[in-house]
Amino acid sequence: MFKFQFLVIDMRNFETILISLNELKANKLRTALTMLGIVFGVASVIAMLSIGEGARQETIEQIELLGSNNIIVKQKVTPLTGSETKQKVTASVGLNLKDANAISSINPFVKFITPQRESVTKLSYKSEIIDASIIGTTVNFPSTFNSRVNEGVFFQEHHLKNYSNVCVIGAGIKNQLFRFEDPLHKKIKIGKLWFDVIGVIEPKALISSNTNSGGLRNFNDDIYIPITTMMYKMEKYSLGFTNNVGWWDRVNYGTVIDRSTVNQLTIKVTDDIHIAESANLIRRILERRHYGANDFEIIVPEQLLDQKQKTQRIFNIVMGAIAGISLLVGGIGIMNIMLANILERTREIGIRRAVGARGKDILNQFMYEALTISLLGGLLGIIIGFILTSAITSYAEWRTIITPTSVVLAFFVSAIIGLIFGIYPAKKAASKDPIESLRYE
Known part of the structure; x- marks a missing residue:
């Protein structure tokens, strides 16, 4: 008996679903217009x-790329405004290797x-001549910047000790100069x-090199040579020799370049716990050594990440609010159209x-209609979302990534909208008096 009742209930629901679908099919334009809000919202x-x-x-x-345990110190130009500032700038020799010694x-x-x-200079191979950025650095560069x-x-x-004429090129330089040739040696x-x-750096993503993004650059178009070679041979700098070599001792060069300025010092800290403390200490050291000239800036990638994440959260909240308003408008549109639809179909109800339909059957019919509209709108919205992305x-030229989570979430939200905004019209239809409905013209 229980199984029979279950089959009757199941068949009744199936019949209600068919009636709902036939009603939507009979009013294609109205159905399409009703789901527009859901489509654009999803x-x-x-x-x-995805953004x-x-x-x-x-x-x-x-x-x-910057390294989460790195602190980057970049040299910057200080505007010469006022006699006091001029004196400070004149007294400071700029960011240099002695600063690195002091920090270490x-x-x-x-x-x-x-x-x-x-430095930027001409680079040539056979008949190819291009402008390229030359970076003099040390053996720690790969581990510093991953x-x-x-x-x-x-x-x-x-190579640093002997001021060797060797270089490591970026992937972009390899493609420009060598194309299909093997560049090694x-x-x-x-x-x-x-x-x-002697080497080629793996391809890196193209990233802005402005200060706001942390001083990143396009590694693909750079050439790396020993800093000693750059200062001694390319720029005719004088090298000094000393036994008290400080930070050079860490790599056992036995030499120190005393008066040589650099564009950047990247300090690798032992762990991220001491990042903020180390950055503050480095600032105090350099301010004292540079006589308050303010000719450097300190970039902490970890803090930069926090700032960007805060900005991104604000952006997501604003965009989410806009999308939410669009879905809300779509839900209200479903409710309004269905209320008008109920008025038109009073006699049908x-x-x-x-002929025997219960109030529950009428409620289910209109709920199925609302849910079908919202789900179809959700599917179309997902397709249009892919196209829009x-x-x-x-x-x-914004980077976008569509994740399965975003698709499931959008589809789930569209279903919820259909249920929430469909329940009031459905209840109103189910509560109509059958005799009064039959009299309605």
């Missing part, structure tokens, strides 16, 4: 979440320091000197009740 949710995820991944990649000797949390001196040598090797300590001319290519990537 598409907005998909686009917003947010893309920005989050890009930020993480930028911080990984005072700060106990320093693991190692990687200097960078940069860079891997894809082909060959990075230069070693003996080929001779290229940098400025007026010939260098042996009365006939159904007269692709358009944003192509035309705005």
Whole structure:
């Protein structure tokens, strides 16, 4: 008996679903217009979440390139305003290797320091001539910036000691100069000197090099040479020798370049717990050594990540509010159209009740209609969301990532909207008096 009753109930629901679908099919235009709000709302949710995820991944990649345990000190130009400022700037020699020595000797949390001196010059191979950024640095550069040598090797300590004419090129330089040739051990001319290519850095994502993004650069278009070679041979700097070599002792060079300024010092700290403390200590050291000239800036990638995440959260909240308003409007649209629909179908409701339909059947019918509209709108919204996201990537050149979570969430939200905004019209239809409904014209 129980099984029979279950089959009757199941068949009744199935019949109610068919009636709902036939009603929607009979009024295609009204159904399409009703679901528009849901379509645009879901598409907005998909686009917003994809932009947010893309920005989050890009930020993480930028911080990984900079190194989460790094503190970056960059040289900057100080405007000469006022006699006091001029005196300070004149007294300061700028960011230099003695600063690295001082930081390393005072700060106990320093693991190692990687200097960078940069220059732009002509680079040639056979008939190809291009402008390229040359970076003089040390053996710690790959581990400092999480860079891997894809082909060959990075230069070693003996290359710095001997001021060797060796270089490691970025993937972009390899493609421009060598194309399909193997670049290893080929001779290229940098400025007026010939260098042996001993390695190629793995391709990196193209990232802005402005200060706001943490001083990142396009590693693909850089060439790396020993800093000693750059200062001694390329720029005719004088090298001094001393037994008290401080931070150079960490890599056992036995030499120190006394008066050589650098564009950047990257301090690798032992762990992220001491990042903020070390940054404050480094600032005090440099302010004292530079006589308050304010000719440097300190960038802490970990703090930069926090700032970007805060900005991203605000962006997500604003975009989510816009998408939420669109879905809310879509839900209200479903409710309004269905209320008008109930008024038109009052006599139909009365006939159904007269032939045995229960109030629950009428409620289910209108709930199925609302749920079908919202689910179809959700599916179309997801499709349009994919198209919109692709358009944003192509035309705005923003990075976007659509995750399965965002698709499921958007579809789930559309179903909830249908249930919430469909229940009031459905209850109103179910509560109509059958006799009064039959009299309605």
